[in-house]
Amino acid sequence: xxxxxxxxxxxxxxxxxxxxxxxxxxxxxxxxxxxxxxxxxxxxxxxxxxxxxxxxxxxxxxxxxxxxxxxxxxxxxxxxxxxxxxxxxxxxxxxxxxxxxxxxxxxxxxxxxxxxxxxxxxxxxxxxxxxxxxxxxxxxxxxxxxxxxxxxxxxxxxxxxxxxxxxxxxxxxxxxxxxxxxxxxxxxxxxxxxxxxxxxxxxxxxxxxxxxxxxxxxxxxxxxxxxxxxxxxxxxxxxxxxxxxxxxxxxxxxxxxxxxxxxxxxxxxxxxxxxxxxxxxxxxxxxxxxxxxxxxxxxxxxxxxxxxxxxxxxxxxxxxxxxxxxxxxxxxxxxxxxxxxxxxxxxxxxxxxxxxxxxxxxxxxxxxxxxxxxxxxxxxxx
Amino acid sequence: xxxxxxxxxxxxxxxxxxxxxxxxxxxxxxxxxxxxxxxxxxxxxxxxxxx
Numbered sequence: 001x002x003x004x005x006x007x008x009x010x011x012x013x014x015x016x017x018x019x020x021x022x023x024x025x026x027x028x029x030x031x032x033x034x035x036x037x038x039x040x041x042x043x044x045x046x047x048x049x050x051x052x053x054x055x056x057x058x059x060x061x062x063x064x065x066x067x068x069x070x071x072x073x074x075x076x077x078x079x080x081x082x083x084x085x086x087x088x089x090x091x092x093x094x095x096x097x098x099x100x101x102x103x104x105x106x107x108x109x110x111x112x113x114x115x116x117x118x119x120x121x122x123x124x125x126x127x128x129x130x131x132x133x134x135x136x137x138x139x140x141x142x143x144x145x146x147x148x149x150x151x152x153x154x155x156x157x158x159x160x161x162x163x164x165x166x167x168x169x170x171x172x173x174x175x176x177x178x179x180x181x182x183x184x185x186x187x188x189x190x191x192x193x194x195x196x197x198x199x200x201x202x203x204x205x206x207x208x209x210x211x212x213x214x215x216x217x218x219x220x221x222x223x224x225x226x227x228x229x230x231x232x233x234x235x236x237x238x239x240x241x242x243x244x245x246x247x248x249x250x251x252x253x254x255x256x257x258x259x260x261x262x263x264x265x266x267x268x269x270x271x272x273x274x275x276x277x278x279x280x281x282x283x284x285x286x287x288x289x290x291x292x293x294x295x296x297x298x299x300x301x302x303x304x305x306x307x308x309x310x311x312x313x314x315x316x317x318x319x320x321x322x323x324x325x326x327x328x329x330x331x332x333x334x335x336x337x338x339x340x341x342x343x344x345x346x347x348x349x350x351x352x353x354x355x356x357x358x359x360x361x362x363x364x365x366x367x368x369x370x371x372x373x374x375x376x377x378x379x380x381x382x
Numbered sequence: 383x384x385x386x387x388x389x390x391x392x393x394x395x396x397x398x399x400x401x402x403x404x405x406x407x408x409x410x411x412x413x414x415x416x417x418x419x420x421x422x423x424x425x426x427x428x429x430x431x432x433x
Contacts, residue, residue, distance in 0.1 A: 010423070091418075092415045092416070092418050100426070101426060109418050109419075114422065117418055117422070118409075118417050118418065120417075121417045141417075142417075145409070146409035146412065147406055148409070149402075150401075150404070150405025151402070152402075153398055153405065157396075236428050236429065239426065239429040240428035240429070246429035247429075254425065255430070261425075261432065265431070266432070269432060271431070304398075307390070307395055307398060308395055309392070309395040311391075378391075
């Protein structure tokens with residue numbers, strides 16, 4: 001038993017003589033047990049079924065799921081207590097969301113960081129001296145990160161961007177920030193609502209800006225996660241120059257607990273803090289700016305929304321869109337119209353439309369049938 | 383109402399998941415999982431803005 005615990009926590013036997021480590025182990029077990037108990041209660045009470053409950057209950061349930069998953073994946077309390085990180089064998093596995101592996105509590109690796117780590121591996125036998133720069137050019141050991149593609153493909157094909165909506169810790173933090181009661185930046189999506197607005201021309205302009213800026217995340221994925229680490233220089237470019245999640249979950253806690261690390265802070269730290277500050281500030285007014293415009297992981301999962309087993313669907317026989325209802329489109333925090341395309345790549349499957357639909361015409365799940373047994377539409381509206 | 387075919391509803395996701403498992407096994411046996419572990423168990427200086 002003791003050996004299993006030591007293996008699980010990646011600790012030496014001598015570490016058990018430290019009372020902080022023992023307290024950390026006990027707290028970790030207690031937190032994991034509490035979260036598992038919470039999930040069992042939610043499962044028994046069928047709180048995962050969005051339709052059965054109104055929006056208020058669902059939004060609370062969603063917050064519980066997000067908080068529970070954050071605690072579950074970041075409950076290595078020895079790290080939080082001692083200002084270190086988990087060094088056990090479980091870290092070869094990836095968590096589904098943006099969760100920095102340098103977070104003191106992280107049990108698993110971040111998928112984006114892990115992908116860059118694979119591209120960073122170089123083949124020493126194929127390195128050569130560049131006569132112009134006088135430095136060694138390193139040939140990548142892996143041109144395709146099969147391991148990471150496999151993990152992301154499996155999760156994506158199972159549930160698509162449900163990961164963004166319910167399981168991503170950085171998404172959860174942005175959700176919490178958006179709860180701060182200030183005036184929000186929200187544009188109407190429905191044509192009728194746009195025409196009714198004070199300045200329809202300006203609304204259409206900003207909708208266009210928002211639409212094209214969303215392609216930025218694909219550029220971040222291709223350039224900073226794949227191209228630059230693979231071709232230009234072995235370096236985790238996205239993690240190093242952009243990722244605010246690493247700074248928030250890893251940098252700030254570690255630097256606040258470790259004076260040696262804090263002393264090493266420099267220009268790059270400031271740059272990353274500014275990016276984090278910008279994202280945090282914007283998240284108060286705009287729903288999930290990082291997920292909309294930057295997140296390369298969301299870009300990967302967005303390809304799978306159309307093909308995943310977990311899907312959203314519309315019961316057209318119940319939908320009141322033709323009678324002027326647009327509750328789902330106007331309530332969607334990501335600006336998607338679920339009636340037009342219930343499995344839009346930008347949909348993070350947060351369940352807002354589903355829980356707000358007065359007709360209960362939007363379905364979510366693995367089984368695309370109504371309780372009455374009739375089929376529902378998962379494709380685009382024609 | 384036009385509904386999704388069985389191919390798109392179940393077979394394509396299942397095939398993607400199966401391909402995913404095959405890629406994971408291939409990548410892990412090729413040493414990629416070790417590369418991930420090696421990187422993840424050390425504090426990533428770049429990620430925390432120090433490096």
